[in-house]
Amino acid sequence: MIKLLLVEDDLALSNSVTDFLESFAEVTQTFDGEDGLYEAEQGVYDMILLDLMLPELNGFDLLKQLREKGVNTPVLIMTAKEGLDDKMRGFEIGADDYLTKPFYLDELKARIMAQLKRAGKLDDDNILNYADLRLNMANQNVTIGDQPVELLGKEFDLVVYLLQNQNVILPKEQIFDRIWGFDSDTTVTVVEVYMSKIRKKLKDTVFASKLQTLRNVGYILK
Structure with a gap:
């Protein structure tokens, strides 16, 4: 969004x-x-x-x-x-x-x-591409090659945010504020939970291999 x-x-x-x-x-x-x-x-x-x-x-x-x-x-x-x-x-x-x-x-x-x-936030068709990963911002469809992948709710939002900020260090607190919001009832540890879910769903992809955890800081997608 x-x-x-x-x-x-x-x-x-x-x-x-x-x-x-x-x-x-x-x-x-x-x-x-x-x-x-x-x-x-x-x-x-x-x-x-x-x-x-x-x-x-x-x-x-x-x-x-x-x-x-x-x-x-x-x-x-x-x-x-x-x-x-x-x-x-x-x-x-x-x-x-x-x-x-x-x-x-x-x-x-x-x-x-x-x-x-x-600014690279959207392309002409509301499509984000990264290697063989393709996200349709309009209908939230996600594919790896020709295979559909189910990214639900915040999972989809989080992957979009990472793709829109490639090569940028994203502190966990900033990710939390962006995806869950300042008024969320949950805590910043939810970011780690969702990152783990995304890595499992996108395992063996270029995205998963290029998504790096920066200890005590946050994440970066190369």
């Missing part, structure tokens, strides 16, 4: 946008810049939708701090500030796209999908 962070203090707009986005993504909302920065720093989101005129910390400063901290999550600015200077400033400090209000929701979705494809 695509995971989006929406940082927007216009409650009416935020709710309408969220209702629309939740048809194809999981959405977390924050309503001021400081909360938005805290959420964005967690590294668990596929994309950030950022207003500029925010209380506590404005969108420009939020984005600047985010990039200075090395967080490279794609950011789409959506704002009423339509001046060329504002757009240039946004791109100069690290925005990936800029959409002025008012906008059509279908255009917002198209821009989100374009950025996710550019």
Whole structure:
């Protein structure tokens, strides 16, 4: 599932946008810049939708701090500030796209999908491939070569997250926050349980051989 962070203090707009986005993504909302920065720093989101005129910390400063901290999550600015200077400033400090209000929701979705494809999160057919492993994001079908493999619920989500972050060290805590969520009733040890399940289901595959455990840290898919 695509995971989006929406940082927007216009409650009416935020709710309408969220209702629309939740048809194809999981959405977390924050309503001021400081909360938005805290959420964005967690590294668990596929994309950030950022207003500029925010209380506590404005969108420009939020984005600047985010990039200075090395967080490279794609950011789409959506704002009423339509001046060329504002757009240039946004791109100069690290925005990936800029959409002025008012906008059509279908255009917002198209821009989100374009950025996710550019970032390697999705391909043109919502298919993820890794050696002989193939995952269909639309219907959650998984095959190894021509043979179907059953990955259920969080198993599927976890494999997708690993594939979307190849060659990146993923701490167990970050995986837990991304897949199970901050408010989960379970504990971070569930990550190890699910990794073991996945290795068993995908044994003798390139995926299993390239999935490495980093002791006391987390995992990396080479």
